[in-house]
């Protein structure tokens with residue numbers, strides 16, 4: 001989980017051409033596809049369910065990729081098994097949505113998936129202090145979840161930096177929200193290695209080129225340039 005990976009969010013893709021959109025970015029070198037699941041309760045929007053994960057699983061897995069499922073839902077424990085069965089590889093839940101976070105993370109792993117925990121911009125890092133040994137990655141939101149295309153909240157960056165020092169080295173660190181050409185360098189400066197981008201990839205006229213440009217910035221960082 002500690003290699004640099006761009007995770008384009010299909011929330012910004014055209015759902016009438018979803019397979020083509022995914023194929024386009026995977027042909028450009030993307031290996032992580034981010035799926036934003038919203039329930040209209042935890043966040044003020046409704047999006048994708050397990051049926052969509054199931055419909056793209058063969059395409060993504062066949063190209064050597066993984067499905068990174070971001071559950072922005074209340075009571076995520078009710079849906080983890082369905083998302084795992086549908087073909088999810090990584091599943092992350094919001095700490096704010098879990099009364100029994102330790103149990104939910106164990107449920108994700110028991111379902112055969114990598115487990116992640118996510119924090120909203122205003123949630124203190126200490127919220128995940130006691131579960132750092134129970135996760136494969138942590139996600140720090142740099143927007144308030146609910147919609148793509150929002151402005152990057154730069155005041156979250158010091159928390160992301162502190163997260164890197166809190167987390168064991170093998171645990172991945174992901175940033176989600178408002179990541180694009182103007183913010184990727186600041187996001188990379190934190191030590192994060194997984195970057196979600198929705199509108200900055202699928203909202204661009206040439207998503208393959210947009211993905212390649214963001215991956216080039218990550219590659220340069222990996223080489224220490």
Ligand code: DX5
Pocket residue numbers: 009011012034036070143144145146147148149150176177178179196197198199200
């Ligand atoms: C926000 C979602 C994000 C979002 C990213 O609620 O979790 O993954 O789709 O979109 P951009 O990159 O446009 O902020």
Ligand code: ZN
Pocket residue numbers: 009034035036070176196
């Ligand atoms: Zn997301």
